[in-house]
Amino acid sequence: MFNYLLFSTLLLTFGIAGLIISRKNIIILLMCLEIILLAANTNFVIFAKFWGDIAGQAFVFFVMTVAAAETAIGLALLVLVFRQKNSINVDDLNQLQG
Amino acid sequence: MQEIIFWLFAGIATTAALLVFTIKNPIRAIFALIVTFLATAATWLMLEAEFLAVTLVLVYVGAVMVLMLFVIMMLDIKATVNENRFNRWLPIGLTTAATLLIAVYQIISKADLKFVQPTATLSYTLTGSNTELLGILIFTDYLFQFILAGVLLLVAIIAAIALIYRGPHARKIQRPQQQVLVQAKNRVRLVDGV
Numbered sequence: 001m002f003n004y005l006l007f008s009t010l011l012l013t014f015g016i017a018g019l020i021i022s023r024k025n026i027i028i029l030l031m032c033l034e035i036i037l038l039a040a041n042t043n044f045v046i047f048a049k050f051w052g053d054i055a056g057q058a059f060v061f062f063v064m065t066v067a068a069a070e071t072a073i074g075l076a077l078l079v080l081v082f083r084q085k086n087s088i089n090v091d092d093l094n095q096l097q098g
Numbered sequence: 099m100q101e102i103i104f105w106l107f108a109g110i111a112t113t114a115a116l117l118v119f120t121i122k123n124p125i126r127a128i129f130a131l132i133v134t135f136l137a138t139a140a141t142w143l144m145l146e147a148e149f150l151a152v153t154l155v156l157v158y159v160g161a162v163m164v165l166m167l168f169v170i171m172m173l174d175i176k177a178t179v180n181e182n183r184f185n186r187w188l189p190i191g192l193t194t195a196a197t198l199l200i201a202v203y204q205i206i207s208k209a210d211l212k213f214v215q216p217t218a219t220l221s222y223t224l225t226g227s228n229t230e231l232l233g234i235l236i237f238t239d240y241l242f243q244f245i246l247a248g249v250l251l252l253v254a255i256i257a258a259i260a261l262i263y264r265g266p267h268a269r270k271i272q273r274p275q276q277q278v279l280v281q282a283k284n285r286v287r288l289v290d291g292v
Contacts, residue, residue: 031119035115058240062247064153076262
């Protein structure tokens with residue numbers, strides 16, 4: 001149990017570290033979001049086994065659905081940004097700074 | 099033995115997750131993420147979540163990662179290369195991650211965590227099949243949420259197409275809204291030959 005929780009914590013940690021570090025590339029940023037969601041899903045699965053209740057796995061099912069939708073729209077927005085700016089650098093998205 | 103197998107897959111998954119944002123080529127980053135998903139699916143199998151492990155491979159590796167690969171192929175390769183990935187944000191990211199890791203480690207190392215015997219009404223011991231149990235649960239207790247998830251996917255499809263679609267460019271298409279407005283006098287008129 002402790003091993004599994006440590007594993008999901010490590011995944012979450014790497015995801016958040018990547019989210020902060022990879023400021024130059026929105027694709028890598030989206031991939032780090034996927035890692036964070038995977039860590040959350042792993043926690044759901046661990047605690048479903050821990051409590052002996054399968055409801056946690058149903059939540060993973062729905063989180064996967066939302067994550068797929070999020071990725072599709074995120075990539076669509078990424079393509080739009082690339083068409084406008086010819087770049088996928090987060091630092092180039094500074095139009096709202098005035 | 100089970101612990102050795104678990105740490106083998108967990109090690110593969112965490113190493114690949116680390117590679118995702120440290121590798122330069124975005125295509126290789128996507129393949130590292132695929133390895134992460136596959137290894138995590140293996141650990142989910144050890145946690146008796148067989149259906150979700152298969153779903154993870156099918157949905158993420160089969161659909162989401164392929165979508166990401168397509169997007170990278172559509173973009174300019176020079177723009178997608180992960181240059182300057184160790185910039186001034188590196189210390190901030192590492193500090194945040196280390197703080198989070200230490201904090202969560204403190205919690206989970208002190209807690210009394212042992213797998214308990216199933217007590218809930220719908221538990222693993224009811225039937226043998228994980229898929230059957232999950233299906234019963236989703237189509238009874240979570241039916242409304244299931245329908246809502248379907249609607250969400252439909253909204254995502256419409257939104258993604260509406261965002262990206264630019265209309266026809268340099269190709270001949272039919273315009274039905276113009277076609278139905280045609281009058282009889284606009285049609286080709288056949289006349290007798292002289």
